[in-house]
Amino acid sequence: MLPDELEQWADLYAQRLVRLAYTYARDYGHAEDRVQDAFLKAYTMQHQYRSERGTLFSWLAKIVINECRMAYRRSWREKVMEILPERATESTEEMYLSNVSAQLVYQAVLELPEFLRTPIVLHYYEDLSVEEIAFILAKPAGTVKSRLWRGRARLRHMLEEEYDEQSHSSIEKLS
Secondary structure (H helix, E strand, O other): OOOHHHHHHHHHHHHHHHHHHHHHHOOHHHHHHHHHHHHHHHHHOHHHOOHHHOOHHHHHHHHHHHHHHHHHHHOOOOOOOOOOOOOOOOOOHHHHHHHHHHHHHHHHHHHOOHHHHHHHHHHHHOOOOHHHHHHHHOOOHHHHHHHHHHHHHHHHHHHHHHHHHHHHHHHHHHO
16 A cells, blocks of 8 residues: 555656656656656655755656666667557547647657757646756756757757658659
8 A cells, every 4th residue: 555645646746757757768668667666766765855946746857857867777778769659539630630740749859869858848748947947957047948949949940851851752742
Protein backbone atom coordinates (compact mmCIF):
# COMPACT_ATOMS: atom_id res chain seq x y z
CA MET A 1 0.00 0.00 0.00
CA LEU A 2 1.34 3.41 -0.98
CA PRO A 3 1.60 6.22 1.53
CA ASP A 4 -1.13 8.81 0.98
CA GLU A 5 1.28 11.57 0.00
CA LEU A 6 2.98 9.48 -2.68
CA GLU A 7 -0.40 8.43 -4.03
CA GLN A 8 -1.49 12.09 -4.24
CA TRP A 9 1.67 12.99 -6.17
CA ALA A 10 1.02 10.17 -8.61
CA ASP A 11 -2.61 11.24 -9.10
CA LEU A 12 -1.68 14.89 -9.64
CA TYR A 13 1.54 14.71 -11.64
CA ALA A 14 2.17 11.25 -13.12
CA GLN A 15 0.70 11.93 -16.55
CA ARG A 16 2.58 15.22 -17.03
CA LEU A 17 5.82 13.72 -15.76
CA VAL A 18 5.52 10.69 -18.04
CA ARG A 19 5.09 13.04 -21.03
CA LEU A 20 8.20 14.90 -19.92
CA ALA A 21 10.16 11.68 -19.42
CA TYR A 22 8.98 10.46 -22.83
CA THR A 23 10.84 13.33 -24.52
CA TYR A 24 14.03 11.80 -23.13
CA ALA A 25 13.29 8.08 -23.23
CA ARG A 26 11.14 8.08 -26.38
CA ASP A 27 9.42 4.97 -25.08
CA TYR A 28 6.37 5.12 -22.82
CA GLY A 29 7.38 2.05 -20.81
CA HIS A 30 10.81 3.50 -20.06
CA ALA A 31 9.26 6.91 -19.35
CA GLU A 32 6.88 5.38 -16.82
CA ASP A 33 9.79 3.55 -15.19
CA ARG A 34 11.78 6.79 -14.87
CA VAL A 35 8.76 8.54 -13.30
CA GLN A 36 8.30 5.71 -10.81
CA ASP A 37 11.99 5.91 -9.90
CA ALA A 38 11.66 9.66 -9.51
CA PHE A 39 8.59 9.35 -7.26
CA LEU A 40 10.41 6.92 -4.99
CA LYS A 41 13.49 9.11 -4.86
CA ALA A 42 11.38 12.23 -4.21
CA TYR A 43 9.45 10.48 -1.47
CA THR A 44 12.60 9.39 0.32
CA MET A 45 14.18 12.82 -0.14
CA GLN A 46 11.07 14.96 0.45
CA HIS A 47 12.78 16.69 3.36
CA GLN A 48 14.97 18.45 0.74
CA TYR A 49 11.99 20.04 -1.05
CA ARG A 50 11.79 23.80 -0.52
CA SER A 51 8.59 25.48 -1.66
CA GLU A 52 10.31 28.87 -1.92
CA ARG A 53 12.43 27.49 -4.79
CA GLY A 54 9.46 26.46 -6.92
CA THR A 55 6.38 24.32 -7.13
CA LEU A 56 6.27 20.66 -6.22
CA PHE A 57 5.85 19.85 -9.91
CA SER A 58 9.05 21.77 -10.73
CA TRP A 59 10.95 19.79 -8.11
CA LEU A 60 9.55 16.48 -9.36
CA ALA A 61 10.26 17.45 -12.98
CA LYS A 62 13.87 18.14 -12.10
CA ILE A 63 14.16 14.70 -10.48
CA VAL A 64 12.52 13.05 -13.51
CA ILE A 65 14.95 14.79 -15.87
CA ASN A 66 17.89 13.67 -13.75
CA GLU A 67 16.55 10.09 -13.67
CA CYS A 68 16.20 10.13 -17.47
CA ARG A 69 19.73 11.41 -17.90
CA MET A 70 21.11 8.77 -15.54
CA ALA A 71 19.20 6.02 -17.37
CA TYR A 72 20.52 7.32 -20.69
CA ARG A 73 24.08 7.23 -19.39
CA ARG A 74 23.57 3.66 -18.16
CA SER A 75 22.28 2.49 -21.52
CA TRP A 76 23.82 4.94 -23.94
CA ARG A 77 24.26 2.25 -26.59
CA GLU A 78 20.53 1.57 -26.76
CA LYS A 79 18.52 4.37 -28.31
CA VAL A 80 14.86 3.97 -28.99
CA MET A 81 14.10 5.65 -32.32
CA GLU A 82 10.51 4.60 -32.81
CA ILE A 83 7.86 7.05 -31.70
CA LEU A 84 4.46 5.79 -30.73
CA PRO A 85 1.64 7.51 -32.59
CA GLU A 86 -0.98 9.47 -30.71
CA ARG A 87 -4.12 7.51 -29.96
CA ALA A 88 -7.05 8.97 -31.86
CA THR A 89 -10.60 8.43 -30.65
CA GLU A 90 -12.30 10.11 -33.62
CA SER A 91 -11.51 9.73 -37.29
CA THR A 92 -12.64 12.97 -38.92
CA GLU A 93 -10.54 14.57 -41.62
CA GLU A 94 -9.90 17.70 -39.58
CA MET A 95 -8.76 15.71 -36.58
CA TYR A 96 -6.47 13.67 -38.79
CA LEU A 97 -4.86 16.76 -40.32
CA SER A 98 -4.52 18.35 -36.90
CA ASN A 99 -2.87 15.23 -35.50
CA VAL A 100 -0.51 14.99 -38.47
CA SER A 101 0.54 18.61 -37.94
CA ALA A 102 0.97 18.12 -34.20
CA GLN A 103 2.99 14.95 -34.80
CA LEU A 104 5.24 16.73 -37.30
CA VAL A 105 5.89 19.51 -34.82
CA TYR A 106 6.44 17.06 -31.96
CA GLN A 107 8.80 14.97 -34.10
CA ALA A 108 10.72 18.14 -34.93
CA VAL A 109 10.86 19.02 -31.21
CA LEU A 110 12.29 15.56 -30.46
CA GLU A 111 14.99 16.12 -33.07
CA LEU A 112 16.23 19.28 -31.35
CA PRO A 113 19.40 18.98 -29.28
CA GLU A 114 18.63 18.40 -25.59
CA PHE A 115 19.65 21.90 -24.47
CA LEU A 116 16.99 23.39 -26.79
CA ARG A 117 14.43 20.57 -26.56
CA THR A 118 14.04 20.58 -22.78
CA PRO A 119 13.02 24.26 -22.41
CA ILE A 120 10.62 23.94 -25.38
CA VAL A 121 8.95 20.86 -23.89
CA LEU A 122 8.70 22.34 -20.40
CA HIS A 123 7.33 25.66 -21.66
CA TYR A 124 4.95 24.60 -24.43
CA TYR A 125 3.93 21.08 -23.43
CA GLU A 126 4.02 21.44 -19.64
CA ASP A 127 3.04 25.14 -19.44
CA LEU A 128 5.85 26.06 -17.07
CA SER A 129 7.07 29.63 -16.68
CA VAL A 130 10.56 30.73 -17.61
CA GLU A 131 11.39 31.01 -13.90
CA GLU A 132 10.24 27.43 -13.19
CA ILE A 133 12.26 26.14 -16.14
CA ALA A 134 15.28 28.09 -14.91
CA PHE A 135 14.94 26.38 -11.53
CA ILE A 136 14.58 22.91 -13.07
CA LEU A 137 17.58 23.35 -15.36
CA ALA A 138 19.63 25.34 -12.83
CA LYS A 139 20.21 28.05 -15.45
CA PRO A 140 19.53 31.81 -15.38
CA ALA A 141 16.16 32.94 -16.73
CA GLY A 142 17.93 34.81 -19.54
CA THR A 143 19.56 31.58 -20.70
CA VAL A 144 16.17 29.85 -20.71
CA LYS A 145 14.66 32.71 -22.76
CA SER A 146 17.46 32.58 -25.30
CA ARG A 147 17.19 28.79 -25.57
CA LEU A 148 13.44 29.10 -26.12
CA TRP A 149 14.07 31.67 -28.86
CA ARG A 150 16.79 29.56 -30.48
CA GLY A 151 14.66 26.42 -30.19
CA ARG A 152 11.69 28.13 -31.87
CA ALA A 153 13.96 29.44 -34.63
CA ARG A 154 15.44 25.99 -35.21
CA LEU A 155 11.94 24.43 -35.25
CA ARG A 156 10.73 27.02 -37.73
CA HIS A 157 13.70 26.27 -39.98
CA MET A 158 13.23 22.48 -39.70
CA LEU A 159 9.50 22.69 -40.46
CA GLU A 160 10.05 25.05 -43.40
CA GLU A 161 12.60 22.61 -44.85
CA GLU A 162 10.13 19.73 -44.39
CA TYR A 163 7.40 21.76 -46.11
CA ASP A 164 9.73 22.68 -49.00
CA GLU A 165 10.75 19.03 -49.46
CA GLN A 166 7.11 17.91 -49.52
CA SER A 167 6.18 20.67 -51.96
CA HIS A 168 9.01 19.75 -54.34
CA SER A 169 8.17 16.05 -54.27
CA SER A 170 4.47 16.81 -54.93
CA ILE A 171 5.38 19.04 -57.88
CA GLU A 172 7.72 16.36 -59.29
CA LYS A 173 4.92 13.78 -59.09
CA LEU A 174 2.64 16.11 -61.08
CA SER A 175 5.25 16.67 -63.80
